[in-house]
Amino acid sequence: MCSNFKSIPMIDVSPLLAKCDDPKMGEDGGVIEVVRQLNQACTQAGFFYVKGHGIPISILQEVKEKTHKFFELPYEEKSKIKLNATAGYRGYQKVLENITKGVPDMHEAIDCYRELKPGAYGEVGKILEGHNQWPLNPPNYKEMMEKYINMCTDLSRNIMRGIALALGGSPYEFEGDRAGDPFWVVRILGYPKKPFENGVNDIGCGAHTDYGLLTLLNQEDGINALEVRNLSGKWISAPPVPGTFVCNIGDMLKIYSNGLYESTLHRVINNSDRYRVSVAYFYETNFHTAVEPLDICKQRNGKVNQADETKKVERAVYGEHLVGKVLTNFVF
Numbered sequence: 001m002c003s004n005f006k007s008i009p010m011i012d013v014s015p016l017l018a019k020c021d022d023p024k025m026g027e028d029g030g031v032i033e034v035v036r037q038l039n040q041a042c043t044q045a046g047f048f049y050v051k052g053h054g055i056p057i058s059i060l061q062e063v064k065e066k067t068h069k070f071f072e073l074p075y076e077e078k079s080k081i082k083l084n085a086t087a088g089y090r091g092y093q094k095v096l097e098n099i100t101k102g103v104p105d106m107h108e109a110i111d112c113y114r115e116l117k118p119g120a121y122g123e124v125g126k127i128l129e130g131h132n133q134w135p136l137n138p139p140n141y142k143e144m145m146e147k148y149i150n151m152c153t154d155l156s157r158n159i160m161r162g163i164a165l166a167l168g169g170s171p172y173e174f175e176g177d178r179a180g181d182p183f184w185v186v187r188i189l190g191y192p193k194k195p196f197e198n199g200v201n202d203i204g205c206g207a208h209t210d211y212g213l214l215t216l217l218n219q220e221d222g223i224n225a226l227e228v229r230n231l232s233g234k235w236i237s238a239p240p241v242p243g244t245f246v247c248n249i250g251d252m253l254k255i256y257s258n259g260l261y262e263s264t265l266h267r268v269i270n271n272s273d274r275y276r277v278s279v280a281y282f283y284e285t286n287f288h289t290a291v292e293p294l295d296i297c298k299q300r301n302g303k304v305n306q307a308d309e310t311k312k313v314e315r316a317v318y319g320e321h322l323v324g325k326v327l328t329n330f331v332f
C-alpha cells in the first residue's frame, strides 16, 4: 500500500506510552492522535521515526560507542565469537559473509536471537538452537545489550498496541497467541568506510524487507546511509535523527494488516569516510505463530480500496519464514 512518499514522518509516541497500560487507552485524545499518525505512516511509508520513546539517549549512544569498540578489534579477537551453524547461526560474521539476494554485503555483524529452550523451536527451527555469543571485549557488552534488548521489547509491545488500534482492533491484537511471547532478533552492524580494502560490492546491505512485526533501528549519527524505497521506485534517504529510532514494518505485520501496511524495501550504502555502526532490534511474533490477515483488516481493506481487495497476501508461520531467510543469508 506504500505511496509515493518523499520523506519519513516523525512520531512522538509519549502520549501513547503514558496510557499504554489502560484498557481504555483508545478513548484518550493524545493516544488517538498518535494512532492517527501511526496509521498514516504505516499506510504511506511503512517507515517512521520515533521520539518520546522513554529510552535514555545516553543508552542509545553507549550501545553505539561500545559497538564501535568491538568492531575496531583485530579479526583474531572478533572471530572468537564467529557465527557458525552449531552455535545456532549466532555470532560474528566478517564483511561479505552475509548475503542479500545472492550478493555479499559490505558489512560485518553480530547476530543474536532470543534463546528458547531446546526443543521449543520445533523441527524447522532446530537450526536456531544455541546460545548467543557475546564478546568479552569491550567489558560488560552482554549486560548492556541484554538491558537494551529488554527496553526495546517493552517499547515495541507498546508501539504495537498503538498499531493494533490503528488497524481498528483492540490494543491487544498482537498479544496472547500472536505475539504475547514475542521472539526477537538483534543485528549489531558495522559498515566500513570508503574506500573499501576488499571491496567487491559498494552496498552495505542490499535491498530487503524485515521479517517480523516491527524494527527499531538505532543508527549512527551524522552519516546518511539508510535508504527506503517508495512506490515509484525512488530511494528516499532516512538520515539519522539523534535520540530517535527509525521504525519499520516487517513481513508479518504486512500479512496481519492484509497488505494495508507494507514491509517496505530498504538498503544501506555507506558512502562516507567514517565507519558506521547501527543496532537493529526486530520485534517478532511468537516463534510458531501462523500469521494470517486479521478479520478487521479483511473487511476494512475490502471497503477502503477495491484494488487491495484482490491483492493476495500469503500467510506464513513466522519461525519457518525466519529459518528460510537465515539459511539463504550465509554459505557455509
Ligand SMILES: N=C(N)NCCCC[C@H](N)C(=O)O
Residues within 6 Å of the ligand: 098, 099, 100, 101, 185, 187, 205, 208, 209, 210, 211, 212, 282, 325, 329
Ligand atoms: N532479521 C532481519 N530482519 N534481518 C534483516 C537482514 C537483511 C539482510 C539479509 N541478508 C537478507 O537478505 O534478508
Ligand SMILES: O=C(O)CCC(=O)C(=O)O
Residues within 6 Å of the ligand: 187, 189, 205, 210, 217, 219, 226, 266, 267, 268, 278, 280
Ligand atoms: O544499518 C541499517 O541502517 C539498517 C540495517 C537493516 O536494515 C537490517 O539489518 O535489517
Ligand SMILES: [Fe+2]
Residues within 6 Å of the ligand: 208, 209, 210, 266
Ligand atoms: Fe532491514
